[in-house]
Amino acid sequence: MKQTENTKSFWNLIKLTPVHYVLLVALVIIILSLLSVIKLELVINGLVMGSIIAMASMGLTLVYGNLKFAHMAHGDFMTLSAYIVLFILTVPFHYIGMRSTGLGPFTFGYPLLIAIPFVVLVTASIAIGLDRIIYRRLRNRGSNSVILAMCSLGVAIAGRGIVQTIWGGDIEQFPRLSKLYYQLPMDVRIPPDAIFIAGVVLISTFSLHLFLTRTKMGKAMRATADNTELAKVTGINTELVIRWTWALSGGFAAIAGVLLAVFQAQLLPSMGWSFLIPLFAAVILGGIGNPYGAVIGAMIVGISGEVSTQWINPTYKPVIAFAILIIMLLLRPQGILGTRD
Amino acid sequence: MDIFGLIDYTVGWAVVAGIYAVFSLGLNVHWGFTGLFNIGIAGFFAIGAYTSALITTPPPKEALFEDFIFGGNLPEYLGFLNFGIDLWFLLAILAAAAMAGIIAIPIGLVTIRLKGDYLAITTLGVAEAIRLIFLNEKWLANGSRGLYNIPKFLGDVVTPANYNYLYLIVVLIVLGFLYVMVTRAINSPWGRVLKSIREDEMTAQANGKNVLNFKLQAFIFGAAIMGIGGALYAHNIRFVSPISFDPLYATFVIWAMLMVGGSGNNKGAILGAFVVWGIWAGTGFLPGFIASPSIRLFMIGLLIVVVILLRPDGIMGEERKISQKIP
Numbered sequence: 001m002k003q004t005e006n007t008k009s010f011w012n013l014i015k016l017t018p019v020h021y022v023l024l025v026a027l028v029i030i031i032l033s034l035l036s037v038i039k040l041e042l043v044i045n046g047l048v049m050g051s052i053i054a055m056a057s058m059g060l061t062l063v064y065g066n067l068k069f070a071h072m073a074h075g076d077f078m079t080l081s082a083y084i085v086l087f088i089l090t091v092p093f094h095y096i097g098m099r100s101t102g103l104g105p106f107t108f109g110y111p112l113l114i115a116i117p118f119v120v121l122v123t124a125s126i127a128i129g130l131d132r133i134i135y136r137r138l139r140n141r142g143s144n145s146v147i148l149a150m151c152s153l154g155v156a157i158a159g160r161g162i163v164q165t166i167w168g169g170d171i172e173q174f175p176r177l178s179k180l181y182y183q184l185p186m187d188v189r190i191p192p193d194a195i196f197i198a199g200v201v202l203i204s205t206f207s208l209h210l211f212l213t214r215t216k217m218g219k220a221m222r223a224t225a226d227n228t229e230l231a232k233v234t235g236i237n238t239e240l241v242i243r244w245t246w247a248l249s250g251g252f253a254a255i256a257g258v259l260l261a262v263f264q265a266q267l268l269p270s271m272g273w274s275f276l277i278p279l280f281a282a283v284i285l286g287g288i289g290n291p292y293g294a295v296i297g298a299m300i301v302g303i304s305g306e307v308s309t310q311w312i313n314p315t316y317k318p319v320i321a322f323a324i325l326i327i328m329l330l331l332r333p334q335g336i337l338g339t340r341d
Numbered sequence: 342m343d344i345f346g347l348i349d350y351t352v353g354w355a356v357v358a359g360i361y362a363v364f365s366l367g368l369n370v371h372w373g374f375t376g377l378f379n380i381g382i383a384g385f386f387a388i389g390a391y392t393s394a395l396i397t398t399p400p401p402k403e404a405l406f407e408d409f410i411f412g413g414n415l416p417e418y419l420g421f422l423n424f425g426i427d428l429w430f431l432l433a434i435l436a437a438a439a440m441a442g443i444i445a446i447p448i449g450l451v452t453i454r455l456k457g458d459y460l461a462i463t464t465l466g467v468a469e470a471i472r473l474i475f476l477n478e479k480w481l482a483n484g485s486r487g488l489y490n491i492p493k494f495l496g497d498v499v500t501p502a503n504y505n506y507l508y509l510i511v512v513l514i515v516l517g518f519l520y521v522m523v524t525r526a527i528n529s530p531w532g533r534v535l536k537s538i539r540e541d542e543m544t545a546q547a548n549g550k551n552v553l554n555f556k557l558q559a560f561i562f563g564a565a566i567m568g569i570g571g572a573l574y575a576h577n578i579r580f581v582s583p584i585s586f587d588p589l590y591a592t593f594v595i596w597a598m599l600m601v602g603g604s605g606n607n608k609g610a611i612l613g614a615f616v617v618w619g620i621w622a623g624t625g626f627l628p629g630f631i632a633s634p635s636i637r638l639f640m641i642g643l644l645i646v647v648v649i650l651l652r653p654d655g656i657m658g659e660e661r662k663i664s665q666k667i668p
């Protein structure tokens with residue numbers, strides 16, 4: 001309800017304070033780990049986990065901002081993509097004799113790098129197709145956001161059903177080769193895969209940034225997220241923007257799913273669904289519709305989840321993400337970078 | 342399967358469907374009448390089932406390597422009150438309802454102010470947190486091994502083979518009681534306020550209704566009904582463990598039931614439970630891979646989507662209250 005804040009675009013805001021906040025938090029973490037209050041290795045793990053959460057939550061926040069509903073099937077996009085990559089690596093690539101493991105220092109092989117663009121295209125098409133069949137109809141009917149969210153819940157359940165029907169409900173092992181860790185000072189061990197994951201996420205985030213700030217479609221997308229009605233009036237084809245949003249969202253979810261599979265080395269039909277709480281925590285923390293905020297939120301969720309395992313049972317990690325979400329909703333429901341109510 | 346076997350099977354099926362109908366009624370209070378998007382039914386389900394199980398099971402025997410510390414052993418303590426009618430069952434159900442309602446208060450206070458889909462995300466988180474607590478805190482309820490030895494209500498009246506018949510009657514009585522209670526509550530002025538909140542919060546507020554308060558009351562009321570459902574479940578299966586409260590069986594199926602039956606209509610909620618559970622059990626007899634639980638998972642999801650797209654009112658839809666007298 002604060003009109004004065006609405007006029008100031010949140011894209012300007014991020015150039016000011018939040019960077020300082022992030023640096024400050026990083027400083028605190030470094031000091032704490034120097035004083036050996038927290039293990040630096042957990043922080044590094046948290047950064048890797050945060051990168052994967054960031055990857056998926058950037059897509060989720062775009063959908064939430066542009067289509068104004070909580071997309072419950074986002075985690076299952078991740079699951080589906082991870083399983084598609086598993087299929088590509090173990091069936092067609094296996095038969096033509098491509099080795100799925102052992103590229104340089106990494107646990108996976110170069111076929112994964114071929115499979116990722118493919119699965120991005122597949123998941124993006126699925127996302128656009130689902131919008132065509134389901135969400136567009138509801139939009140045109142003028143359904144409220146809760147009905148849309150409920151429909152996406154149905155999609156999520158059906159998607160998991162498909163994965164379970166094809167691959168079964170048991171744990172699948174992702175093809176991998178055990179590799180040495182990089183040993184760094186202060187008892188920090190980094191698996192080479194973590195560097196790959198961080199690299200992919202950095203490149204994707206930077207590409208998204210360029211897309212949103214340098215291209216016409218990206219600018220139209222930001223305008224739609226800001227005010228859909230106004231965007232329509234100024235002649236932006238919002239349906240096209242929505243298709244692009246789904247494509248980006250699906251593609252990012254696909255990459256996130258594959259990275260999660262690489263990191264965890266095993267696949268479960270419920271892996272994406274159980275990722276939903278950290279994802280939404282990151283999205284709400286960063287401010288809905290703001291991809292930069294989502295990255296910051298994801299890092300907070302990822303690091304706090306991993307660092308908390310120093311004191312409490314690791315299975316409570318989702319509860320930590322959830323607690324952060326609740327505290328945020330109570331104190332600052334618009335998120336760290338958000339300015340809208 | 343001979344005819345008696347078929348009847349036995351149907352009765353066992355109807356018990357489960359009836360218990361699901363209780364949850365469907367509770368969800369109808371949340372979603373159908375008040376518009377609260379709760380996808381954490383599993384949480385209240387678990388609280389109801391565990392409360393009822395914990396206060397009625399005998400204390401744990403250390404010889405069985407059991408780590409948990411609590412066992413209310415209510416049937417033993419209430420033995421002096423037992424005039425052949427197991428009074429403890431009523432107490433267990435009331436305790437389950439009360440506990441689910443009490444747990445709903447802080448959750449409601451935090452989440453009820455939030456918009457629809459925020460509420461969904463937070464209830465999802467609450468259900469997961471409750472499941473993780475029961476899974477990890479072994480002292481509370483034996484962790485993943487769960488609680489067993491849950492006593493039967495009127496277990497010594499009929500032979501175990503015929504027990505389902507008796508329990509079906511019990512479930513139907515509880516269901517009928519809840520149906521009458523919910524229907525009366527919804528037709529009262531209190532219920533009309535809930536419906537007006539669902540339709541337009543601003544208008545309700547403008548008419549001087551304390552929207553947050555009413556939503557909180559509806560949330561607690563629905564949660565208590567779900568707690569009763571949990572207690573009925575615990576004394577039917579007579580074993581509870583965190584696996585029982587998987588979101589699929591404990592949340593999504595119930596959503597599909599309410600959507601199919603018709604949200605906003607209590608008869609529809611009950612009908613939906615029997616229809617969806619009928620489809621669920623019926624597909625189990627189909628040949629080949631169609632009978633697999635994964636396909637059913639897919640179907641439940643598809644059912645929700647198809648109902649929303651093609652028939653948003655479900656089978657029955659909401660009864661029109663004012664315009665029904667107008668031709």
